[in-house]
Amino acid sequence: MATITAAREILRGLHDVMASKTPAQAKLNAVVGIVADALTSEVCSIYLLRDGALELYATKGLAQSAVHVTRLALGQGLVGTIAATREPLNLAEARAHPDFAYRPETGEEDYHSFAGVPIIRREGAIGVLGVQHADPREYAEVEIEALQTVAMVLSELLAGAGLVDDVAAAKARAQISGPVRLTGLKLVDGFGRGVATLHQPRVVIEHTVADDTEAERRRVYGAFEKMREQIDRMMGQAEFTGGGEHDEILETYKAFAYDEGWSRRINEAIDTGLTAEAAIERVQQRTRAKMRAIPDPYLRERLADLDDLSNRLIRIVAGQLGTAAQSGLRADIILLARNLGPAELLEYDRRFLKGVVLEEGSLTAHVTIVARAMGVPVLGRVRDFRTAINDGDELLLDVGSAALFVRPTTTMVKSFTAMSALRAKRQAGYAKLRDLPAETKDGKRIALLMNAGLQGDADALRLTNADGIGLFRTEFQFLVAATLPRRERQTALYKAVLDAAGDKPVIFRTVDIGGDKAVPYMREETGEEENPAMGWRALRLALDRDGLMKVQARALLDAGAGRTLNVMFPMISEPWEFDAAKALIEEQRAWLVKRGRPLPTVINYGAMLEVPALADALDVLLPKVDFLSIGTNDLTQFLFAADRANPRLADRYDWLSPSVLRFLRRIVRACEAEDVPVTICGEMGGRPLEALALLALGIERLSITPAAVLPIKAMVRSTTLEPLRAAMTGWLDAPGSDVRALLSAAADEAGVVLG
Structure with missing residues (x-):
């Protein structure tokens, strides 16, 4: 209740100020006095963005001679930093902050503590409201929230007084x-x-201070009811009633709309004296600030859903259409x-x-x-x-x-x-190639499989006539859910994919979450890692938290009952990890046998080679596996120590460099010696020239994006493979070969279709 009391005290004073007929400068002078008194601060100041700089416009406590004289650029000083980042600052010792900039004309040398919040309008900072205190202390959270509420009201006051400096920006856009x-x-x-x-x-909120709190509360209740009706109606649209991950997404979104905690916080904001629109926006400002501070990328992305709901609620309350859709x-x-x-x-x-x-x-x-x-x-x-x-x-x-x-x-x-x-x-x-085999001119049959991760992706099997699904990424169901997906829901997804595939094989990769694929229900355990791609993720996480993998194992076994089940483990670094993962699934199979439950007729176990260290343990691993898949995306970034998500490095390392191709050749030869099928999974196999290089290395199975299946088939059917294989051996054995240039020239001369 402290937040409500502090904000209500200030808003009561601001209501009278805004209703008065005094000039804008006088109103701002009154505002700084009200805020300073309510927060028992020696200083309260308002800076406004004028002609591209932040100008001290009103103050209580600083030298009056500095008003309209002191100016700070965006990003300069504490005030400029707040405006540039649109984030509040709360400092017990202002001078200790690296962005502190002393302005002697203000007479602020006697003050230690500082707190400031941005004044926002149309998603941009138009000013800063700050307070200072002589003794070093951090302001309480209730005081910061009170300042943010005042900043919202100031936005309305400034716009009404014509003090919002967005004219220059509008002119620039028009030109x-x-x-x-x-x-x-x-x-x-x-x-x-x-x-x-x-x-x-966004609806621009013109009135922030309420005259009748109960009337505002009734408006919010009515808006919530109407919004929920709209969402229920949208979820019934025909094109989204067939199941799939988008259906689960909308269910999660609906849960946000029915969250009682959200409506309670809006009611508390109304209790402070805000209008319905301002209360909704105020709560969402707090949520944005908290969400931006969360390192978890998944949770930050959910901010878009919360923004959508807040915007929808504000539009309903305000009676405005607000979006181009309407x-x-x-x-x-x-x-x-x-x-x-x-x-x-x-x-x-x-x-x-x-x-x-x-x-x-x-x-x-x-x-x-x-x-x-x-x-x-x-x-x-x-x-x-x-x-x-x-x-x-x-x-x-x-x-x-x-x-x-x-x-x-x-x-x-x-x-x-x-x-x-x-x-x-x-x-x-x-x-036209859909029903033709992926066979080279000299009779070598190439298996073209596709990668998938959504239930709807299985439809691409019919459209492309791919030979199967060589990689089904099971983690996507985990990434879009707000909680750990229940076993029944996992089973339903895996069964639907197997049904869609018919007699074609499907290889399910066990869950690869953690690292840069953060999920909200494990945020405290996974935390933030400096190198997430090489961190606690995939099989490492699954073996440590085997309850998660046991549930998935049961779901896969149930879905595969009566047919062949292909299971692949990601991110294996050493053979013992494969042994442990296989033992876990076999343990679940034994549990089902004791209970007389139907089981898959055959279970094939495979490993993904993404970690280079595993290549030195293939003599131990290969006798244990039924198949091996090479994940070229992760493997390449680990080989080159280059983050594939870094735009500065995206084009720096070539898949057709001899170092990559020699590494792959080594793996292929080891698999051939043990008669273990090897498949390439990753973007490399979906690019015609790179795929041609893989064929020349002896790889005969590619699992690629559905869109690449037919273009790669066109390349395969235009290729005579044996001469290229002989040429590739010579290129890789000769030092300093430019394999890309040599392969491109050879393909051009042979009339290979590269798109």
Whole structure:
């Protein structure tokens, strides 16, 4: 109740100030006095963004002669840091902070403690509210929250007084012209063309201080009821009633909407004297601040879902449509947003939505999964697009090239149209290969399998006629769930995938979570690691927390009853880890035998070679396994000690370098000696030239993305393999060979189709 009391005391005084007819400067002078008295601080100051700098606009406690004189650049000093980061600061000793900048004209040398919060409007900082105290002390959390509440009210006051310095930014945006190429992160592949349409989910809150608290509470109750009805209706849409991970995502999203803790916090904010809209926004500001401080990437991504719900609730309370989805689309659009929740995306008419561009976004974000289910291309991490794009600009989206073309020239449009047509023609040509075998000209049959991770991915087996699923990533179900997936739900997924595959093989990789694939229900155990890719993840985690793996083992055994079950263990470093993992599954099989439960007719066990150390233990491992898969993505980054997620290193190390190819040749020869099938799993096998190199090494099984299956089949069917194998041996034995150049020339001369 301390938070409510502190904020209510301040808001009561601010209500009278805002209702008065005095000039804006006088109002701000009164505000700093009210806040200083309520928090028993010797100093309270307001800095406003004016002409690109933060100007001291009102103060109680600092020298009045410094008002309108002291100015700080964004990022300069404590005030500038708060405005730049949009994060509060709470310091017992201000001078100890590395960003402290002393301003002698203010007379602030007598004050030690400092706390400040940003004043936010339209998601940007327009000023800073700060307090100072002579004695060194940290301000209590209730005091910081009171300051943030005051900052929200100040935003309204400043906008009403015309003191918001966003005129220059608006002029700059209006003057944007000429073609621009922006880049980002590939989230959902595809092409799209349409006019730029800003999602604009936020309602600008014009009234923050309530006249009637109970009336505001009734408005919130009504809005919650209406919002929940909307979400229930959206979840019943036909295209999302067939099951799959997107269904689980929406269930988790729905759980957020029905969270009683959220509604309770909003009611507490109303008790302080805020309007319904301001209370919702205030609670969400606190949530954003806490979420941004969490190192767990999964939990940070859930912030988009919470933002979506808060924005939806505010729009309902305010009686505003607020988003482009509700304005009645009549033309093809490319949607632009900082981020989206899954429900916000579902509001758009699929006939007109040709693509999505996000400032944020990630491969495991809920909106990405739902977009994939809808078939909407998505490009994420497109930084600062608001400074480069006007609403209504023509856009060309090519996610495959990670590019967005803004205001394209006629030549760019023609090129884009030609690329789209060429892609369509290629796809049509590839489609003719669907029912033909992946066999080289000299009669070598190559197994082309596909990678999958979603239940819906199994449909690609029918579309591509791949030879099976060489890698089913089971962890995705763990990543999108708020809690550990129940055994029954895991069983249902694995059984559905096996049913879709029919008589074609499916290789299930046991769960690979931890490290950079954080899950919320193990956050305290996994923590934050300096090198997550090489940390406590995959089989290491599963063996330490064997309860998790026992549940998955039971689910796999139940799903595979009456048929062949193929199980593969990831991230094996030494043979004993394979032994331990296999023993765990065999223990569960024995448990089921005692109870007379149906079992798989055959269980094949395999290992993934991703850790280079395992290559030196193949003589021990290979006699124990039924098959081996090489994970080229992780293996390559470990070989080169190069993070594959680091853009500075992305193109630095070549898959066709002799060091990689010699390493792979060594593994292939060891497997051939033990008659153990070896498969490549990873992006390397999905690129025609790299795949050709793998065939030349003696690899005859590739597990690749569904989109690569038919292009790789075209390459295989145009290749005469034996001459290339002989050439590859010579290239790798000769020092200093440029294998990429030599292989490209040989493929060109032989007429190999490389796309």
